């Protein structure tokens with residue numbers, strides 16, 4: 001993709017997500033409901049962490065105490081999952097392409113002194129301090145990124161920041177019959193099992209486990225080699 005087209009795509013991601021955040025951030029973060037109370041919205045983040053993180057602490061913590069771990073989140077949205085992560089781990093750093101999402105997440109997490117939120121450029125992690133992370137997580141974010149190139153760039157960036165052996169657990173769109181359009185920021189680029197494995201190897205990860213190949217929520221466990 002040439003520079004101008006790529007720049008336009010990043011601007012569109014930022015603008016579309018800002019617009020969604022202004023319209024009804026919580027709905028676009030989790031479309032199960034149009035009107036979420038604070039309590040319900042953050043409970044849904046706690047539930048996601050209970051299902052995806054607390055059931056998988058061996059792979060995630062690898063013997064470290066959660067309170068001593070520094071965690072990275074890509075696509076924090078309105079802070080639903082970020083808040084639950086910050087209650088569990090020592091430090092959480094989270095990025096999102098939408099300044100409006102980051103503003104709403106920052107308001108929701110103002111009591112959470114161990115959570116650090118950044119608006120990023122939609123493709124890399126240069127806004128995050130260049131320190132070592134113990135675990136990286138992303139849920140329902142890459143499903144919305146219409147470019148495999150951008151997703152792979154994030155995987156490469158997470159590799160740069162993780163300590164050796166650490167896990168990046170994330171989801172991509174696994175339903176390969178749907179085709180992402182470059183200017184559609186809702187439907188992300190899909191990955192087959194083979195494409196996901198090849199991406200892991202190109203970026204220096206061991207693609208150890210996967211779940212949901214062929215489905216909308218294709219979860220991947222990439223361990224930094």
Ligand SMILES: C[S@@+](CC[C@H](N)C(=O)[O-])C[C@H]1O[C@@H](n2cnc3c(N)ncnc32)[C@H](O)[C@@H]1O
Nearest residue numbers: 017029075076077080096097098101122139141
């Ligand atoms: C469906 S929401 C999920 C938010 C959060 N992960 C959660 O589960 O509560 C998707 C989020 O991804 C963000 N996003 C979309 N494209 C992105 C990109 N290229 N880089 C960073 N964030 C992005 C959106 O702004 C939005 O906040």
